[in-house]
Amino acid sequence: MNVRILFVTFFCCWQFVVAQDNSDFIVVPFGSKVMLTATSEGAVSYQWYRNGAVLEGAVEEVYKADTEGDYSVISFNSDGCQSFFSQTVTIRFSERLLPPSGQKEQFFCAADSPLIADIEVTGNNIVWYDSPDEGQKLSADTLLEDGVTYYAAQTSGEEVESEERLGVTVRLDYCPDLGVNKSVDEMNPRIGQEVIFTLAVENTHWAPLQNVVISDKLPSGFDYRWHQADKGSYDISSGYWQIPHLDSWETAELNIRAEVLPQGEYRYAAWLETSEPEDTAEWNNLSTVEIEPSCLKIYNLFSPNGDGINDVFRIDCIEKYPDNTLEVFNRYGNTVFRQKGYDNTWQGESNVKNTISRNGQLPAGTYYYVLSLGNGTRSVTGWLFIMR
Incomplete structure (x- = not known):
């Protein structure tokens, strides 16, 4: 719309109304807006009128008039003192109409x-x-x-x-689309083991997106350790990951490390809450990963003294991994025991040549093990102590 600017100057209470511009009658094309600007020395608020009636909400210094009529304004100073009315400005529309306005x-x-x-x-x-x-x-x-x-x-x-x-x-190619993908570094972790969940959010469209919010709350089967986001901020309490801006084709990533608890919910879902503009494809807005904790538990202490109590190095559920391989090292890094298909029968003897032992029995002390489960997962490492 065409805009005309008219300045009306008047003074508060103790002085007369004075107009700097003599344009008190304005004719504009139909659909135009006239910007009326009032100035008043010491004024803190204003009130605009049309045809002598109060214009509700028109209390600012500037008023945009889009209706025919006679306009005037008064002002108020900080003491609540009211000015005289300004001169009247008359707005009329001509018969010629302007075209609409908007993005082409x-x-x-x-x-x-x-x-x-x-x-x-x-x-x-x-x-x-x-x-x-x-x-x-x-x-x-x-x-x-x-x-x-x-x-x-x-x-x-x-x-x-x-x-x-x-x-x-x-x-018609403006179809904003965000893809959400959840993954974990270990699908069958042990109870007590720490795992890392990765959430990737990709803007698969040419248009940038603003104020992206992803719901990614850690379920009850895990105990939070730490997180790291390469964009935006993540709140562990609410589970909301907020990304202020995501460029076209850009991917943001959130990593959460957590310990697997003995019980709870192990299904972990993440989904898109909101974005500006709104996502137009829902099929890739939700991603779920569910781990299956292993019952595998390794006992670090055993006493192979023949009393029938805790005489073997025990690993719970090892029978579920028949292709496993157990290797034990002394503190110097030398292999002292190796067995493929370990079956909870080791009583602290060495089966490797050139090992320091007494009648084949390893001396009391701390040793280190590497257990490969033979199922493609990462090897399990740790320490054990032999008591004599």
């Missing part, structure tokens, strides 16, 4: 089946056409087509149309 290229997603009614323009009684001159009128429920230009005219109450039309070219 607008973007939509074809999957939303957008209509002409979805095109955003500013004006009164908008009528759409398929050409800049004459042409065929189009209804509000006309489906938009990619690359087509639609033409909008503004009309008055008497059905007088603006001579010019606003052309808006439509693009």
